[in-house]
Amino acid sequence: xxxxxxxxxxxxxxxxxxxxxxxxxxxxxxxxxxxxxxxxxxxxxxxxxxxxxxxxxxxxxxxxxxxxxxxxxxxxxxxxxxxxxxxxxxxxxxxxxxxxxxxxxxxxxxxxxxxxxxxxxxxxxxxxxxxxxxxxxxxxxxxxxxxxxxxxxxxxxxxxxxxxxxxxxxxxxxxxxxxxxxxxxxxxxxxxxxxxxxxxxxxxxxxxxxxxxxxxxxxxxxxxxxxxxxxxxxxxxxxxxx
Amino acid sequence: xxxxxxxxxxxxxxxxxxxxxxxxxxxxxxxxxxxxxxxxxxxxxxxxxxxxxxxxxxxxxxxxxxxxxxxxxxxxxxxxxxxxxxxxxxxxxxxxxxxxxxxxxxxxxxxxxxxxxxxxxxxxxxxxxxxxxxxxxxxxxxxxxxxxxxxxxxxxxxxxxxxxxxxxxxxxxxxxxxxxxxxxxxxxxxxxxxxxxxxxxxxxxxxxxxxxxxxxxxxxxx
Ligand SMILES: Nc1ncnc2c1ncn2[C@@H]1O[C@H](COP(=O)(O)OP(=O)(O)OP(=O)(O)O)[C@@H](O)[C@H]1O
Ligand SMILES: [Mg+2]
Numbered sequence: 161x162x163x164x165x166x167x168x169x170x171x172x173x174x175x176x177x178x179x180x181x182x183x184x185x186x187x188x189x190x191x192x193x194x195x196x197x198x199x200x201x202x203x204x205x206x207x208x209x210x211x212x213x214x215x216x217x218x219x220x221x222x223x224x225x226x227x228x229x230x231x232x233x234x235x236x237x238x239x240x241x242x243x244x245x246x247x248x249x250x251x252x253x254x255x256x257x258x259x260x261x262x263x264x265x266x267x268x269x270x271x272x273x274x275x276x277x278x279x280x281x282x283x284x285x286x287x288x289x290x291x292x293x294x295x296x297x298x299x300x301x302x303x304x305x306x307x308x309x310x311x312x313x314x315x316x317x318x319x320x321x322x323x324x325x326x327x328x329x330x331x332x333x334x335x336x337x338x339x340x341x342x343x344x345x346x347x348x349x350x351x352x353x354x355x356x357x358x359x360x361x362x363x364x365x366x367x368x369x370x371x372x373x374x375x376x377x378x379x380x381x382x383x384x385x386x387x388x389x390x391x392x393x394x395x396x397x398x399x400x401x402x
Numbered sequence: 403x404x405x406x407x408x409x410x411x412x413x414x415x416x417x418x419x420x421x422x423x424x425x426x427x428x429x430x431x432x433x434x435x436x437x438x439x440x441x442x443x444x445x446x447x448x449x450x451x452x453x454x455x456x457x458x459x460x461x462x463x464x465x466x467x468x469x470x471x472x473x474x475x476x477x478x479x480x481x482x483x484x485x486x487x488x489x490x491x492x493x494x495x496x497x498x499x500x501x502x503x504x505x506x507x508x509x510x511x512x513x514x515x516x517x518x519x520x521x522x523x524x525x526x527x528x529x530x531x532x533x534x535x536x537x538x539x540x541x542x543x544x545x546x547x548x549x550x551x552x553x554x555x556x557x558x559x560x561x562x563x564x565x566x567x568x569x570x571x572x573x574x575x576x577x578x579x580x581x582x583x584x585x586x587x588x589x590x591x592x593x594x595x596x597x598x599x600x601x602x603x604x605x606x607x608x609x610x611x612x613x614x615x616x617x618x619x620x621x622x623x624x
Contacts (some may be wrong), residue, residue, distance in 0.1 A: 247520040309528070
């Protein structure tokens, strides 16, 4: 579904992605972790071309992301992206937020989109919040609206960039629950997170990144019990004691 | 004494009314055209294209950094040397349109840049085109920042329009000049001129401060 081949990226002099080779299959759930500034966000932002790559190939759902001829609208319509800060549109209700792209990008009819939007909001447990504005919702609710907004496009892939880092602790679980269900329904997901409980429960593989490199990729069991690299061990000892 | 002049002033009423009409049309036309052009420039300037952004920026700086009087002289007295002859009225409208457009451009660009980049990213990530992002996500949010200073700018533009009297456009100010030559009572005549401008501008000043209040209320609700 997603294949990185020798991908390199720089921000000016800063080499943020170094020789990334990675393949994520359809239906796979992969968790990405690593220290701050290691390039996790950049890695997943390249997938829907929020960032450009300078070298290598990145194929997503058969489309070469780096190719100028690729239809960006079509590519992005297939990929849901969830931000740490939710980024809901503040001037629109929850329902308006989730049906904007379906009506404008997918050209879905208004009443059809409306129905889909309500169903999707119900699916994330917010059936009673369709007419609320983002500012009237808690952080956890806002993030669930954001997930619904992604799902309304019926994407093949969902990318999450630290979806629970901006939340109060008591709201983390309601968001993770939605994500767990999504994973179990077979969505292809890449999730940047330090929620190791979530990783253990649903991830097929965990990727550890440091200084723009993939240091280690392993299934959760192996990743937690016998990490190969010293850097992974050090990182795990830091986050697991929290 | 003032009673006598007052009668004469009544005689000058037609020229004042005509002047009022001219002031209104010069300002009105310039504001409409200036808003359209200003939004267009502002959207480009608030966006990503490097070259166009610089070009517009340089032009805006030039216009904002030179007196309007000089700009009008250039259009009215120097353009003819290049073979472009303009009547006073169109010259005035062009100069004022350009001036308004430059200020509005900065207001609009500022409003667009004030929208958090996360909003633009979310819209981009969902597949919306550049036009759709602007139309549905960015402009509706930036209108809150744009509207109050925009209306304020309208007031300034209407007042700046008095300068077009120097090239012979018979607006309210010019009507004042013509009248004061017959009635040597400057306070009375220009008092009237001032009142006429105030009558046009006051509703806009009210609108601007109302908008400002309403926008802060909306902002706290959002
Ligand atoms: N637009 C940008 N321009 C320049 N440098 C950037 C830009 N975005 C990120 N960087 C730098 O690239 C490096 C990787 O950033 P990235 O956001 O991918 O890290 P991260 O692993 O997601 O970190 P965090 O855990 O803090 O979110 C950092 O050093 C960051 O400062
Ligand atoms: Mg990050």
